[in-house]
Amino acid sequence: MVASTVLPAEHETPRITINRFGLWLFFLSESMLFAGLLVARFGLLGTEVNEEVSQSIGLLVTVILLASSYSALRAEQAAKARDRAGLVRWLTLTLVMGAIFLAGVAYEWVEAFDAFPTSTTFGTLFFTMTGVHAFHVITGLVFLLILLFNAKAGRYDEDSWPVEAGVKYWHFVDVVWVFFYPALYLI
Amino acid sequence: MAVVGGVVGGAIGYVLGAAGIMAIRAAVGARAWEVESVTAGAWLVAVSGWLLGVGAWKYWVSPWFGRPERTYATHGWRRYFDFDTDHKVIGIQYLVTFLVMFFMAGLFAMFMRWELMRTGEDVVNADQYNAIMSLHGTMMVFVAVAATVGAFGNYVVPIMIGADDMAFPKLNALSYWLVPPVLVALTVSFAFGGYDTGWTGYAPLSVQSDVGGLFYNLAFFTLGLSSIIGGLNIIVTVVTMRAKGMTWGRLPIFVWSIFITAMMSLIFTQFVALAMLMVILDRTAGMVFFDPASGGEPLLYQHIFWFYSHPAVYIMILPAFGITLEMISHFSRKPLFAYKWAVGALLGIMGLSSVVWAHHMFTSGMAESLRKPFLASTELISIPTGVIFLSALGTLWLGKIKFTVPMLFALGVLFNFLIGGITGVFLADVPVDIQLQDTYFVVAHFHYVILGGGIFGLFGGIYYWFPKMTGKMMNSGLGKLHFWAIMLGFNVTFLPMFVIGLQGMNRRIADYTPDLEPGNKMVSMGAFFLGSSFLIFIYNFIYSWARGETAPANPWGARTLEWQIPSPPPHENFEVPPIILADPYGYGEADSLHADMGIGTLEEAKDSERV
Structure with a gap:
């Protein structure tokens, strides 16, 4: 019996599946970091919230960040439809909203330094949690900027995976905020 | 060599990161240089600079900025000091x-x-x-x-x-x-x-x-x-x-x-x-x-x-x-x-x-x-x-x-x-x-x-x-x-x-x-x-x-796949993708074979695996 069979091509896992799986594992791992921060927050302070957090800024940046997830979704859809102009438009909008979110957090920080400095327990938790989250927002914005730069040059006309990855990461950062916002402002 | 690039990148990263942290510290009215805060903040930038310098920029990140993809080209012992x-x-x-x-x-x-x-x-x-x-x-x-x-x-x-x-x-x-x-x-x-x-x-x-x-x-x-x-x-x-x-x-x-x-x-x-x-x-x-x-x-x-x-x-x-x-x-x-x-x-x-x-x-x-x-x-x-x-x-x-x-x-x-x-x-x-x-x-x-x-x-x-x-x-x-x-x-x-x-x-x-x-x-x-x-x-x-003496492909007579290919293995590991037929532990079991390596006949494969 001759055994030198050629491997059937359909056996190989498609590259896109491998990439997606890796991305989701990354989210799983990152969730542990944020879960650890939440544990620290409730472990140290229970459900106590400092009354001087600015509810209006908190609500505003939350709405903007959630809205930016929608525009990110539209950007991904535009990339899949090979609509270059739409991709550029929606990416730009997402970037602007992300930047507004960061500006809001920065403004809140300046206020918070006086109200509850890092040397208080709530200040420690507030600055660490918003800081770690903002760091992820910044990296997300860097990815979105690179996407925008390349989208203009038409590099995603063939393969929209980078757009999908950047947008999924942006959604992930949003979902984290969905847990952090109530933990820091509401409960 | 790549490691030199990494050291340079790391040093540049440290200086940039340190400058950034010192600027922030000066802006909020603290003493600009304080070894711990500055180093902690600059570390991330320094490590990123090291990674980019050692090869991540050349082989990975630069195409994101519209540069052409480069394929890896180092050979011999230098590979071990490169972003291989x-x-x-x-x-x-x-x-x-x-x-x-x-x-x-x-x-x-x-x-x-x-x-x-x-x-x-x-x-x-x-x-x-x-x-x-x-x-x-x-x-x-x-x-x-x-x-x-x-x-x-x-x-x-x-x-x-x-x-x-x-x-x-x-x-x-x-x-x-x-x-x-x-x-x-x-x-x-x-x-x-x-x-x-x-x-x-x-x-x-x-x-x-x-x-x-x-x-x-x-x-x-x-x-x-x-x-x-x-x-x-x-x-x-x-x-x-x-x-x-x-x-x-x-x-x-x-x-x-x-x-x-x-x-x-x-x-x-x-x-x-x-x-x-x-x-x-x-x-x-x-x-x-x-x-x-x-x-x-x-x-x-x-x-x-x-x-x-x-x-x-x-x-x-x-x-x-x-x-x-x-x-x-x-x-x-x-x-x-x-x-x-x-x-x-x-x-x-x-x-x-x-x-x-x-x-x-x-x-x-x-x-x-x-x-x-x-x-x-x-x-x-x-x-x-x-x-x-x-x-x-x-x-x-x-x-x-x-x-x-x-x-x-x-x-x-x-x-x-x-x-x-x-x-x-x-x-x-x-x-x-x-x-x-x-x-x-x-x-x-x-x-x-x-x-x-x-x-x-x-x-x-x-x-x-x-x-x-x-x-x-x-x-x-x-x-x-x-x-x-x-x-x-x-x-x-x-x-x-x-x-x-x-x-x-x-x-x-x-x-x-x-x-x-x-x-x-x-x-x-x-x-x-x-x-x-x-x-x-x-x-x-x-x-x-x-x-040392040159090692044969399978000095231990083991059945797992790594021993069915040459020592050291070629770049792509397998000439033909192997097809797995059974678990690799079938020692002493009649007619058991872990893998069809796609080279020669099954009978030959069984002979070589039996060792």
Whole structure:
């Protein structure tokens, strides 16, 4: 019996599946970091919230960040439809909203330094949690900027995976905020 | 050369990062230069600069900015100093780097035992002793966590599952090149006088310690990053890149052990990164996570730290279990006994690993109600561990055992881990633990587990896969001499530690009462013998790599895929993708064949595999 069979091509896992799986594992791992921060927050302070957090800024940046997830979704859809102009438009909008979110957090920080400095327990938790989250927002914005730069040059006309990855990461950062916002402002 | 680019990139990164932090500090009215805050902030930029300089920019990131893709083009020995994406190169990079770290840490142990030979502070003073002890512990833990997974997880696992590389080769190179900054941080820490917290870095001492402590935090944080990325890559590789016919039930047990280890790395390592981040923030940003006077909680550190670091114990030992079972089957010429139960046991250890952490904290002052549940969950671990032993013993039973060097190490793991495991049963018991906490009984216990189990497994793996990795045979006479020397040295060093621990010898201390001197002398003598036995290994390793006999493709007559291809394997591993027909342990079973390598006829394949 001759055994030198050629491997059937359909056996190989498609590259896109491998990439997606890796991305989701990354989210799983990152969730542990944020879960650890939440544990620290409730472990140290229970459900106590400092009354001087600015509810209006908190609500505003939350709405903007959630809205930016929608525009990110539209950007991904535009990339899949090979609509270059739409991709550029929606990416730009997402970037602007992300930047507004960061500006809001920065403004809140300046206020918070006086109200509850890092040397208080709530200040420690507030600055660490918003800081770690903002760091992820910044990296997300860097990815979105690179996407925008390349989208203009038409590099995603063939393969929209980078757009999908950047947008999924942006959604992930949003979902984290969905847990952090109530933990820091509401409960 | 790439490493030079990395150093330049790292220096530029540090300067840029430092400038940024100093600007922010000046803006908020603080003194611009303050070594801790500036270094902590600049570290991330410096490491990014190092990675970009060492090759991440050239081979990875630059196409994101519209530059053309470059394919990798370095050959020969220079590949090992470059951002090479071949899993076989990365495996060897990991192995050599961590061997260097291992021998550095071993040298520190020699200094510790020199000081402890007599009472009094006669060789080094208490501060120097603490620094040496802390660095020994930290480096050895890093080696135990990352060496086996990094070296053999990278080199062997893709071949064992019939893949041509890892799922994400560039990510793989990234995870390796994060390791040199770890070594740099630890060395710099020593230059700053080290730190005195031990490898566990408990707060609040770690918050108050000198600047050396900051580099410990940065080093652990960076190794964590490397570990997470590496773990992710291994999981995706094993799930998506298996050859046709390589079902989960046919996966070699070593692949299972690395796969499960990778899952633990992926999930738990974030917590140690978080613990390190919190300490850094307490140190540099005036935060109060661990300051009880301001409402913080020092025990929070221990909870978060051990939530990673206990699973990390299994990250250290499971690969060694995998290597041990693998070799016991191949060298007993018998199918692996209770394969499915062994896999289940590995999974069971992973499951339990997340619910036992507070057994490190019985005397910490945590709520007393937590003691019993953690006692019970910890004792439960002995059940899956026992199943691993049953699998090993059942395989050995009536086997045609070949006492090769790797097989001797596998049997050494069984012997040493038995002692380490059973003393662990005592230590998990709250009343016993309260007596023995922080004594040399604990030191002896974890050295039996990690050195006697994990590191013996690592060296068994080196002797086993060396012919495949280098294409040269290691001298087996010297190998056997090395085995018996370290087996003897190891047990003479660590068995008496149980006794002096019971007599009340505290760990992490440079001095002790005179009645403990005889025991300590014996430990020190054993340690010097143990340490010098590694000289045999170093000689054998270097000499055999340079001048050893050429290795055949399958010197051990083993059935797993890596032995069915040439030594060392060609770049793409397999000429034709293999098709897996059965599990790799069908020794002595008529007509069993692990894989159709697609070369020649099935009959020829059976003949060559039978050896």
